[in-house]
Amino acid sequence: MRRIQSIIILIAVIALAGCASWxxxxxxTQSASLVDYLYPDAKQPPAMAPTVVKLRPPVRVGIAxxxxxxxxxxxxxxxxxxxxxxxxxxxxQHEYIGKIEVIPSQxxxxxxxxxxxxxxxxxxxxxxxxxxxxxxxxxxDANALSVLYWTIIGAYVINGEQYDVQxxxxxxxxxxxxxxLLFRAPGTSQVKGSAPLAGFGDKARAARVDxxxxxxxxxxxxxxxxxxxxxxxxxxxxxxxxxxxxxxKSAGALGWISLALIALLAGLAxxxxxxx
Numbered sequence: 001m002r003r004i005q006s007i008i009i010l011i012a013v014i015a016l017a018g019c020a021s022w023x024x025x026x027x028x029t030q031s032a033s034l035v036d037y038l039y040p041d042a043k044q045p046p047a048m049a050p051t052v053v054k055l056r057p058p059v060r061v062g063i064a065x066x067x068x069x070x071x072x073x074x075x076x077x078x079x080x081x082x083x084x085x086x087x088x089x090x091x092x093q094h095e096y097i098g099k100i101e102v103i104p105s106q107x108x109x110x111x112x113x114x115x116x117x118x119x120x121x122x123x124x125x126x127x128x129x130x131x132x133x134x135x136x137x138x139x140x141d142a143n144a145l146s147v148l149y150w151t152i153i154g155a156y157v158i159n160g161e162q163y164d165v166q167x168x169x170x171x172x173x174x175x176x177x178x179x180x181l182l183f184r185a186p187g188t189s190q191v192k193g194s195a196p197l198a199g200f201g202d203k204a205r206a207a208r209v210d211x212x213x214x215x216x217x218x219x220x221x222x223x224x225x226x227x228x229x230x231x232x233x234x235x236x237x238x239x240x241x242x243x244x245x246x247x248x249k250s251a252g253a254l255g256w257i258s259l260a261l262i263a264l265l266a267g268l269a270x271x272x273x274x275x276x
Contacts, residue, residue, distance in 0.1 A: 028140075030075060030208070032068040034133040034172055040111035053178045054241045055127075055234065058098030058248055062126035063087055066133045067110040075134070077105055079209060083216050087130065087171060090223050096231065098245075101126055114179050121176040128182070129174050136167040136211055138204060163204050165191040167211035169219050173226075183226040187219025 063084050068075065084102045091097050101124040109116045121129060140163055172184040191207045191214065234240040 028138045028204075030068065030134070030136040032066045032075075032133050033135075034066050034131055034170070036069070036111060037066040037108070037131070037133075038113055038117070040113055050239070051178050051180065052239055052241050053175050053180050053182070054243065055175070056243050056245050057096040058245065059096060059128050060098045060101075060126045061091055062101045062103050062121060062124050062129040063091070064103035064108055064120070064129060064131060065105060066131050067105070067108045067112070068134075075212070079212065080105060083169075083212060084132070086216055086220065087132065087223065090220050091130070091227070093224070094227055094231070099126075103129075114176075117174070118176055127176060129176055131172050131174065132169060133172070134167065134169045134212070134215075136165065136208060138208060139164040139166070140204075162194040163192070163200075163207055165189075165204075165207045165211040167191075167208075167215040169212065169215040171219060171223055183230050185219055185222035185226045187215040187217070187222060189214035189218065 065075075065080050065084065081102060081104070088100050088102055091100050103120055103124055107120050107123065112119075117129060117131075121127070167189045168186065169188075170184060170186045173182045174180065175182055189211050191211045193203060193207055234242055
């Protein structure tokens, strides 16, 4: 009887260990490559010929995710739109930015290239597009001691699975007409955790979502800095030509005019006091 019980326990342990290794693959990858989308037939991005980029503030901006790879992308459309809205808020803080359009994923064709990007820009009436790409890897690791206790005591008691989610989100801003990259801003994150086998799927999915949120948390201040830097750079860069749209006056220009008027009035007041 003891021999039979020992055999049954041994079979159960082997079966459960097999289930554990089936459930615990090396990891999962999600990615959306900017290069695959814009340069689908090129081994590397082609060299861009020198050109003058014409910007007409307030600039109309579109924000979209580059299409993800089929079969590896589990980022839902609702999650994409929520992240895009956060990036949109960063652009809206700058007075030289006009309307901002969040572009749903169904308009972005996999390997569509600049031809697809230009179609989308015409459809949404934007001049500049911020393309978000990402690369997320979830590493799974089974702790042998935990698996042993899990097989004897139960999956709900001992954590038998660990996960490490590493995420990179990159925002690349392109002028659609010239196809020139204006600037880019990256964000990265790492989320570590563990969960019992019974709840591993839910915990791992939550960690992946958290990874995107934290990567965007890091991206946003980088994007703000790049927006400020770009505004200063175009003032002295001959490859950019800035011409305001009709009726638009930058707050910076008005600020200098106001300061000049204040200085003039202050000077007149000083002269009047001296004469009095």
